Structure formats: C-alpha cells, structure tokens
Amino acid sequence: MPAPDKEPDFPNADAVPRSRWRLQIVWLVPILAVLIGGWLAVKAAIDKGPTITISFLTAEGLEAGKTKIKFKDVDIGIIKSVTLTPDHERVxxxxxxxxxxxxxLVDNTRFWVVRPRISGGTVSGISTLLSGSYIGMDVGKSRTERRDFVGLEVPPVISSDVPGREFILKSTNMGSLDVGEPVYFRRLQVGQVSAYKLxxxxxxxxxxxxxxxPYDRFVLADTRFWHASGVDVTVGSNGIQVNTQSLVSILIGGIAFESPPGARDDTVAAxxxxxxxxxxxxxxMKAHYHIVVKYVANFAESVRGLxxxxxxxxxxxxxxxVTAIYTRFDPKTERFTIPVEIDLYPELFTSHYQTNAGGRISNDPHALADRLVAKGLRLQLRTGNLLTGQLYLAADFFPDAPKATVNWESSPPELPTIPGNLQRLQDNVTELVAKLNTIPFGAIGKNTQQTLASAKTLLNDLDTLVVPQAQGTLAAAQTALNTANNALKPDSPLQQNTADAVQELxxxxxxxxxLADYLEQHPEALIRGKKQEAHP
Incomplete structure (x- = not known):
C-alpha cells in the first residue's frame, strides 16, 4: 500500500492552440436548416405563380387565406386579401x-363566386353549404394575357369548352324567362338561355x-323561335287550343324553335x-309574304267577338x-260605323293563277281588287266558333249583292261589305215584324166576330126550318132500307121467284x-125441217 503523501501518477497535458476555422458539430443543425430554408424559399420563388385581382360588387363568400379558386374542382389559387376600392363601390x-x-389567365377568362343558388329550374352550389364558398373559373380562348379581372355576379350558364353555338333573340318582353331556362326542339331540351338585357x-x-x-345544326335561316312558357291557351275562331312543351316549361317557362313547314331556305344559321x-x-309559324296590302272594311253591325x-x-x-278595330262617327249622317283594318296577301290569290294564254295575272293590287269586287267580292262577318262566339272575316263572292266599288280615296282603301248571316236574319225578322204591324188585326177581328155571329144565326135558322124536314126524310129512308132488307132475305118470296126464274133461264x-148442235150437224133442217125417224 503506497504512502498517503505520494501524488498519483497522471500524464502531462500538452497545450495546443485552438484553430479559428474549426467547425463545431453542434452548428451543423442550424446550418442545414438555413440551407433547407433557403432552398425552399428559392423553390417557392421559382414555383410562385402570378398574382391577380378580381373585382366584385360584394365580398359575400370571400375570406382572405381561406377562399380558394377552382377550375373543374381543382384548386389553382387562393384569395390573399380582400379590400375596398377607393370609391367604396366595389371590392x-x-x-x-x-x-x-x-x-x-387570358383576356376572356371569367371568375365568379360559387354559392348556393336557385335560378329557374336549376339549383347549384349545394356543396358550398358544408365546404364554404369558392371562386369558380372558366378559361377563355383568347391569347392575350391579363391580370386584372371583373368577376361575374351570376355564374355563366355555358362553359367555354361546351360544343354548340349561341344565337340572339329579339322580343318585346321577357315573359317568364330567366337565365338557364330551357330551349326545346320538338319538345326535346337542346339548349338554354345564357343571358338577357334590356x-x-x-x-x-x-x-x-x-x-x-349537334342540335345547333337544326337552327336554319328561316327557323322561328317562340315563348313556350307555361300553358298556351288560345281561344279563337278555330276553337280552344292548348299547347305546352313539357311539365318543366309549365312551371318555369322556356323557348321552343322549329322551321315552318315547307321552308325552302335550309341554310344552317351562322x-x-x-x-x-x-x-x-x-x-x-305564320307565313311571311313579300306583298302586304292594307284595306279597311266598315261595318254597321256589332263586331263583338272579332x-x-x-x-x-x-x-x-x-x-x-285583322290588324285594327276602332269606331268612326260620320257627322253628316250622325251614325257610327266600325272600321276594321286588315292585311291582305295578294300572293295567295295570284301565286297559282294563270290565264288561258299561259301568262300570269297582273300583280297590280288595284286592278285585281277592282275586278274581284266587280264580280261580287264582299267582306262579311261570320261566326267561327259557336261555343266561344269568336268571329272572323270571310271574303266571298255574292253575285246578288248591290253593285259597289273599292274606295281608293280612303286611307287605307275601303272594301265593300255585306251584312253577316245573323244580321241579315235579324233584318229579315225586323222587316217581317214591320209588315205584320201594317196588318189591321183589329178590323179583321171585328169582321171575324160579325162573320161568326152571322154563322151562328144561320145555324139557328137551319135548326128551326131544315132539321124537322131532314128528320122526316131520314125516317122514310130508314123504311126503304128495311123493306129492301126484307126483300133480300133468303126465304123471302122475291128470293124464291128469282131462283125459279134462274132455273127456267x-x-x-x-x-x-x-138446237144449235143439231143445226150444226143438219143445216138443211132450216129448209126441210126435222126428218122423221123411221120406226123399225
């Protein structure tokens, strides 16, 4: 065990100076983040599309950062901001x-806000009730680029990529039509109303x-368009007619088109x-004529129903x-007449008329009218339908009508008329009543009473003088008849004598x-007499 005061044996550390350019590992993460961010920024700048502005009347359904722009349900953009114009009239x-x-983004590209709408018979934008409104887009066909657009307040009915053609219709009123209303051809829906304006x-x-x-090829140069809205009830001289295209047209209306029968111009309309x-x-469907001549006809009778x-x-x-009906007062006669203006089509009289020489009759309306009126042509009111009481004007020949001429000094020229059948009947009845009023029914009644009194007196005289003698005569006649009956009985003497006389005959x-047979066999007996037969 080492001594406690002895130091441990560690290696000596050499001091090395630190490099100024040595990169620490800890800095790699932020550097990579900066590089990635820069790359993303550059990529975003490279991939960034153009910025456009769209002007609307209102910002309903628009929300910055949320409202998207879609084309065929594909997101192609987003609204970044919504601001007011300086005049505060648009957004x-x-x-x-x-x-x-x-x-x-071309010149005729269209934008509109898609929101729930009910227009005519169509309902659109129902999906936006859950997902919210968005901006729809219809790409135009122009080659001119554009960045500022004016948004549509009403979505377009027809997309620019739908095949077909557009036509213009002129009308006096809209009726019950609206954008999106159907257009029918032979009761088949083939189009719709795309726009309208006053x-x-x-x-x-x-x-x-x-x-x-391909239905647009049926629109010809002479095609006719008409309102097919609702139920078309026509009450005229031909009766009551009810026409409609479909149940949808009854509820919301529509337009129908067709070419008139016998149309000669089959050129497809541009x-x-x-x-x-x-x-x-x-x-x-009324025929269009090149020659239209205006006339007027004066009637003294009622024109109710015309x-x-x-x-x-x-x-x-x-x-x-008939084009007009009005009244006219003549201060000279102090009488009212009912002038009826009409349009006549001379082509219907002359188009198929030929003279014996093979040439066509003159198309001069004056000459034609004078000739026809001279032959008894007159205008007359007639009842076209007894149920509705509708009248029409009949042009016909009346050879017994009083002589008349066309009044060319009138404007328009005046054609002669003749009272209608009902008016003539009323005139005849009035004339008959007038004649009956001239008969002295009072004097006739008095004479009749006197005659009846004389007859009564005569009958009384006959009863007094003649009846007794007639009774005696009848009694004698009865007696003669009884005698004759008795004489004619089977067992009467007269009958017996008559029977005996018949037997003798x-x-x-x-x-x-x-005798006749004998004389025939023996004619000589007339001279010699009958021979005596010999006895044996």
Missing part, C-alpha cells in the same frame, strides 16, 4: 394563382340562347344570327288577318144449245 380580391395555371330604347329585350351540338322571339307558335289577329278567310284559306139455255 378587390387579390389572389395567388399556381404557376401551372398561368396560361389560363334594349337601350326600352322597347324590347335581347336574349342570348346557346344551342348544344353563330350569332339574330331571330325574332314570337309570343306563341301560331304567330311564329279580335285583332282574327283571320280573313276565303273559302277556307286564310288570305289575311138455265133450261132455256140448254134447249138453245141442243
């Missing part, structure tokens, strides 16, 4: 877009409809072509329509027959 949403979506003059509206491919939107199918648009019928063929006839 500016600043969004960061992914780098791979940069080529989508015309600058305020006299109508302009609608845009999108027809999906995209953006403008058409007229008619109020109903009947108006849409409406604007009523047909002018020529033996079952519609050759015009029969025997006499037999004797004459025997």
């Amino acid at each position: 500016i949403a600043t969004a960061q877009i992914n780098k791979d979506a940069t080529n989508m 015309d600058p003059d305020g006299h109508g509206v302009t609608l845009r409809v999108f027809i999906n491919a 995209s953006g072509s403008t058409f007229t939107l008619f109020p109903n199918r009947d108006d849409a 409406t604007v648009g009523a047909p002018v019928d020529f033996r079952g063929i519609v050759v015009g329509e 029969a025997r006499t006839a037999t004797a004459f027959r025997s």
Whole structure:
C-alpha cells in the first residue's frame, strides 16, 4: 500500500492552440436548416405563380387565406386579401394563382363566386353549404394575357369548352324567362338561355340562347323561335287550343324553335344570327309574304267577338288577318260605323293563277281588287266558333249583292261589305215584324166576330126550318132500307121467284144449245125441217 503523501501518477497535458476555422458539430443543425430554408424559399420563388385581382360588387363568400379558386374542382389559387376600392363601390380580391395555371389567365377568362343558388329550374352550389364558398373559373380562348379581372355576379350558364353555338333573340318582353331556362326542339331540351338585357330604347329585350351540338345544326335561316312558357291557351275562331312543351316549361317557362313547314331556305344559321322571339307558335309559324296590302272594311253591325289577329278567310284559306278595330262617327249622317283594318296577301290569290294564254295575272293590287269586287267580292262577318262566339272575316263572292266599288280615296282603301248571316236574319225578322204591324188585326177581328155571329144565326135558322124536314126524310129512308132488307132475305118470296126464274133461264139455255148442235150437224133442217125417224 503506497504512502498517503505520494501524488498519483497522471500524464502531462500538452497545450495546443485552438484553430479559428474549426467547425463545431453542434452548428451543423442550424446550418442545414438555413440551407433547407433557403432552398425552399428559392423553390417557392421559382414555383410562385402570378398574382391577380378580381373585382366584385360584394365580398359575400370571400375570406382572405381561406377562399380558394377552382377550375373543374381543382384548386389553382387562393384569395390573399380582400379590400375596398377607393370609391367604396366595389371590392378587390387579390389572389395567388399556381404557376401551372398561368396560361389560363387570358383576356376572356371569367371568375365568379360559387354559392348556393336557385335560378329557374336549376339549383347549384349545394356543396358550398358544408365546404364554404369558392371562386369558380372558366378559361377563355383568347391569347392575350391579363391580370386584372371583373368577376361575374351570376355564374355563366355555358362553359367555354361546351360544343354548340349561341344565337340572339329579339322580343318585346321577357315573359317568364330567366337565365338557364330551357330551349326545346320538338319538345326535346337542346339548349338554354345564357343571358338577357334590356334594349337601350326600352322597347324590347335581347336574349342570348346557346344551342348544344349537334342540335345547333337544326337552327336554319328561316327557323322561328317562340315563348313556350307555361300553358298556351288560345281561344279563337278555330276553337280552344292548348299547347305546352313539357311539365318543366309549365312551371318555369322556356323557348321552343322549329322551321315552318315547307321552308325552302335550309341554310344552317351562322353563330350569332339574330331571330325574332314570337309570343306563341301560331304567330311564329305564320307565313311571311313579300306583298302586304292594307284595306279597311266598315261595318254597321256589332263586331263583338272579332279580335285583332282574327283571320280573313276565303273559302277556307286564310288570305289575311285583322290588324285594327276602332269606331268612326260620320257627322253628316250622325251614325257610327266600325272600321276594321286588315292585311291582305295578294300572293295567295295570284301565286297559282294563270290565264288561258299561259301568262300570269297582273300583280297590280288595284286592278285585281277592282275586278274581284266587280264580280261580287264582299267582306262579311261570320261566326267561327259557336261555343266561344269568336268571329272572323270571310271574303266571298255574292253575285246578288248591290253593285259597289273599292274606295281608293280612303286611307287605307275601303272594301265593300255585306251584312253577316245573323244580321241579315235579324233584318229579315225586323222587316217581317214591320209588315205584320201594317196588318189591321183589329178590323179583321171585328169582321171575324160579325162573320161568326152571322154563322151562328144561320145555324139557328137551319135548326128551326131544315132539321124537322131532314128528320122526316131520314125516317122514310130508314123504311126503304128495311123493306129492301126484307126483300133480300133468303126465304123471302122475291128470293124464291128469282131462283125459279134462274132455273127456267138455265133450261132455256140448254134447249138453245141442243138446237144449235143439231143445226150444226143438219143445216138443211132450216129448209126441210126435222126428218122423221123411221120406226123399225
């Protein structure tokens, strides 16, 4: 055991000076973190997409750092901030877009806020009730880049990548239409209303409809569009007609289109072509004529039941329509008349008419009207439907009608008329009643009473003078009849004597027959007499 005061034996330490550039291991972690952070920052800067601004009327559904921008349900950006414009009328949403979506930011790209909406017959944005609103995006086809956009307040009905074509419709009113309303072709939904606006003059509206491919090829140059909203009930001279496209159109409305029968222009309409939107199918399918001549017809009878648009019928063929009905007072006669203005289509009279020489009749409306009126052409009110009481104008020939001419000095020219069948019946009844009123029924009644009194007196005289003599005559006649009956009885002497006389006549006839037979065999007996038969 060593002594306690002896020091332990340790090696001597040599002092080495510390290097200024020697890296301690503990610093590796922060250095690596800085390098990774720098790399991430550089990568983020490299991958960072463009920043855009979208202007909206309101910030409803927008939230900085949360509201995303989606294209076909794929996140392509996020809203970074939402601020007011300097005039406080709109909001500016600043969004960061992914780098791979940069080529989508072109001039006609559209943005809108997707939120729950009910428009017409469509319901959209239901998923946002749970996930929250987001900004939808529709990529345009322009090649011009853009970074500032104006957001849509209403989502577009048709995406830019949907095949089809858009057309423009002009109408006097919107009816029950709205964006997204269906468009029908032969009761098949083939498109929808994409937009509408009021015309600058305020006299109508302009609608845009999108027809999906391949149905857009059925929109021709002569195609007609009309309102198919609800139930179209037409009460006219042809009766009651009910037309509708579908149950959806009854509830929310819609538009239908079709080409008229016999349309000659089958050229497919170009995209953006403008058409007229008619109020109903009947108006849409009416033929369009190049020659339209206006006339007026004055009626002294009631025109109750005649409406604007009523047909002018020529033996079952519609050759015009009523355009106006009003009243006119003549200060000279102090009488009211009912002028009815009509549009006539001379083409319907002349298009298939040919003379014996093979040439066409003159298209001069004056000459044609004068010739027809001279032959008895007149306008007459007639009942088209007894149930509804609707009237129409009939153009027909009445050879017995009084002579008349077309009044070309009137504006429009005036065609002659003839009272309707009912009016003529009323006039005849009135004339008959007037004639009956001229008959002296009082004097006739007095004379009749006198005659009846004289007849009664005569009957009394006959009863006094003639009846007794007639009774005696009848008694004598009865006696004669009784005597005759007694004489004609089977057991009466007259009957017995008559029977004996008949028997004698029969025997006499037999004797004459025997004599005739003998003379036939022996004619000489007339001279010599009957020979004596020899006795044996």
